[in-house]
Amino acid sequence: MLQIGTGKLFTREVEYRNNLKGIIYSNLRLMRDDKIETVGGLLIATDTFRESNVLIYELEEVIEACGEGSGFLVSHGIASFILDFSSILSFALNCTASPSYTLTERLLSNEIGVTTHATPNKVVKQTFDKIIYCQESDKQFLINFTRQLIGLERKTYLGVMRAIQTYVTGMQRIADDFELAYTLLVASIESLAQDFDGHQATWLDYAQNKRRAIDAALSDVGEDSAERVRNAILQNEHTSLGKRFREFAIQHITPSFYREEADQAINPLTCFDLHTTLSNAYLARSKYIHNLKKLPKPVDRDTGYTETCRIENKTWLTLQGLSRLARHIIIQFIMRQPTVEREPYNYSLERSNVMQLKWAPQYWIGRVDFTKGSGVIRLEGFLSIFANILEKTPNESLADLTDLLTQLESNIDSLYKEDKQAFIALYTIYNLILKKSQRLDNAEEFIRKYERHLLSPNPSALITNHIVGLTLNWSIEEHHDCLMKYFKERDNKMCFRCPQIFESGMLLQLAERYREAGEIAKAIELIGKAVENYPSHTCLRKFETDFKTEAKLIESNKILLPQIEVEESNN
Template sequence: MTKKKSARQLRGQLMLQIAAGRFFRPGFPLNETEHRYTVYSNAWFIGDPPIALPVGEVVASTEMGHISSAMIAIVDRLEQQRPDGTDDFVIATGGTDLVDDLAYLMSFALNRTVSRNHDQTRRLVTGDGAPRGRSANDLFPELFEPRQTVQPGQWDDLRGFMKDLLSLSRDDFARVMRVIRNSVDATRRAPDDPTGAYTDLVAALESVSDDKLSTSVTWDRYDGSKRTIIDAALIDAGQEVADRVRAAVLEAERSGLKRRFISSTLARLSPDYYRDDAAGSIRPPRAPDLERMLGIAYDIRSRRSHVLEDLGEGVWLFTDGAETAYEPSFERVLTLAGLWRLIRHVVRRYVINAEKVAPEPWDYREALPGIVEMQLAPQYWIWQVGGLTAETATRRLNGFAEALIGWIAGQHSDGLPLDQVCQEIEGLVPTLPDGEARTSLIATHVLWHAWVDPTDHRPEASTFIDEYKAVLDAPSTSAFTVSLLSNHPMPTWSADDWVAMAQSRNDTRHTKSQAPLPAVVDALIQLFTADELELAGRHDEAVAFAANAVTELPGNEALVGWEARLVAGDHDPDFDVRTFLFGERKREVSEEPSGHEQSGEPSTEQNEAVTVEP
């Protein structure tokens, strides 16, 4: 079963379904905002204005040039209240995503270009001086051919397609819209980069492949060059063994991406693809050739992706819109026009056959376009209580260290009131086993109290520190961070202890599960280790750890200069750590960062990201 995507993963892809009311709660009031935008097309829209569609309507102009204009009007609908009952401050989106999605659908279903971009449409439709064979009209007949019409029957066809499309599940709808956008965009780029457009069309077609539709080839239709090699290797094997090997090879081929692409595409071709759908096409592909040509198309895409091998110009130049062409390396291949008709047919069949689902309430807000997620500065969340766990322990220490460094450096004046967090730590630490999470929480507690006047320590906090501070005597990145950012003396670990700690940290930095630390702290872990090794006479090892320090803060002049002197044998044991950490504008160490000095209360959400909505 396919895992459903979250609203965040579907951001900007469901606007037409949202506007169609697929996710609203019954009886809840809506904000309705009509957006009107001008679009440009190579088509004359015939029909009584306005031409109504399942979402939006089209009001055509009366001009009859190479390109024409029309007005797309579409109503942006959003619920007035959030699921928690509060009023939603998002009244409407900008509307361009809605209009563009409808324009993409019209281009795809009507085979007529529709776009808000006037200059691009004019260039594609008129050719803009392109030589014969290289214009968009030469590559895609009707799609960019001037003065095309859209008859009432074609509008009905578009309405039926939209109705089926809007009835799909969220994931299926988003999948189809991505294919439509990517394939339409590929046709628009084709005159400038035909090979890139070709591979993009194949990739779009591949994105609707389905393992369930994958089928095996028979041995006599398996790739001839591979079949010859395998048959030669099996010449001395018994018939039963040979049959099993061939069956295994065919099964492996069936599960491959290329076979899935070919099988899925062929399975979604209806009889109409070779009948009414092919009427008027120039050299459409013949059924016995199509499987081989799909394999060639997939190989061309792979070659373009991996070795940037371009197609010969015969695939697209001077084809006069034919759907197949001769290419010396492959003989008969699908052209851009052939891929375009094929993908339009396959996507239509996908939409027709996909499961239709009834509308149901769903919180769509994170799927709206125009939402930007940004990392929230740590001083706005590290003091929040209620979300502290073993899983978030290292992140809390990292946030506090980063905020404290910024405060000492004078980069912000926000207070860091962690007393309530420390009370949480006092309750959580006794329940945790020895390990990184437990040590990080102890380090956070000790570090904050190092900056608070001892006379202000709660008795419980003093008792906690007395009981657990010995944990920070052992080599660890948490212990180093506490000593670095407080008045605690730097640990007197042996050179081997420093190496074990720094090497372990360097190794975990290459994994996703690493505990976060400010970059300056990570750099100083490696630098201090290099310093200890150089003092111990282990120069080569010191140089290696100095290099680690530089790569933690690439381009930092202080680190690069220190490393160069170390390599040259002019070791500087008095690296200016304080200036490196805090810069020239340092606060007086007598000040305390514990006050809550910012005006207004930040959000109380336990989250390190802030969301900015349209």
């Protein structure tokens, strides 16, 4: 958010200027009346508050003019800005800083972690000290670092902020989980490697054991075909992640890491151990993510600030060493990137508390559109509306599809197969649930003409049969296979997903066929799947219990929509 708040990304004039203020709790101490002015905001000293310092954070937020159209914004508020700046402050000056007093107090306390059995200030130096006095060199570094950071191109800025926030979160986790902290510190480097190393995978990057097996399988295939297969595999594989992590880290280590920055370090990392320690760090990250493996004992404890240790003749980085290395690499990456003064950019969906949601189907379902995928999405949208009506959702009503379906009659044969089936299902369901007087003039003729598309086993036929009761001549095995295929493919492209009430209804419908065939065990299995597909439906769960006691007729509407059955009986 900080970069947005500076106005660097705007394409229109500034409409509002807001002076925002907030409090950052930190162990960083400024001298009385001191302040640090950066492009990301102003830090002002205050008196000590309890055991942690209180810093006042001020920012002039600029808001871009909205231009023509609906909607306007006066301010984002201080929360998102102060969270970003706290992370930058923590990272840049190697301190603790947060708008949360509770978190800061916990990190700076002498409280021992439940799993770590150590206090954070005994694991890494400075970051969790009670007081860190801000030197002039620190102020200047923060000013320069923030200017460079805010000046980055937007894509780079977003990636860097993720790395910084992951690094800071990893440091904070030292208070309660060494393994998670270690993993996050590795991830802070890896995220930059994945996004910005420009790596182009080659076949030699692919895992050797997999490569040999595939090469053997392709031995009798022409070289051109074999190369296409290899390229297709590489496009869908994350190859040599560990190698990319190591190479990126090595490229961003400067001589100062081994010289000025190592002045006060205990057992600092050497250049000849670098490759091994990076491999071990990445291995520890992988073992924790996949198997929750703990760090080796010499790493997983209070190490007296030593940066490296030896385990089975290999050098490992401690949390102290890894934190210094990760911070150095991220800083070097940031400082090497080009900056721009202005960058017109659509940041609307990247503002805090803004999310993108799908329009409810009633706002678009009736619009005439026969492009690829339109039939599938309209059938899915209609089913969601109809399910809400059946389940008595307030203020829900059936959308008017007259224009859409009238034009469909002359366009149906030009559609893709999946869209054609979906549109035929939509046309059939829509007209058959209406009163005869409300149906389209050509409804009966259209349905009779294209009914064959709903008589072969396919998902559109399944839902149409369930809702309007078409007569199907499928075998019970075909019916079962079609329904299971629907569940397997319902989230694929050019497929649709039914509301839970219809999915469980289709399962109950098939269960009834098995009951009639005397296969009670199979019927119970399908009823169980219907329950597990709709866990919140209490009547369905009760029916499952009753059916296991006495196998009786399975009427899906009475089970799933008991309120409708009651209304019909009262009428």
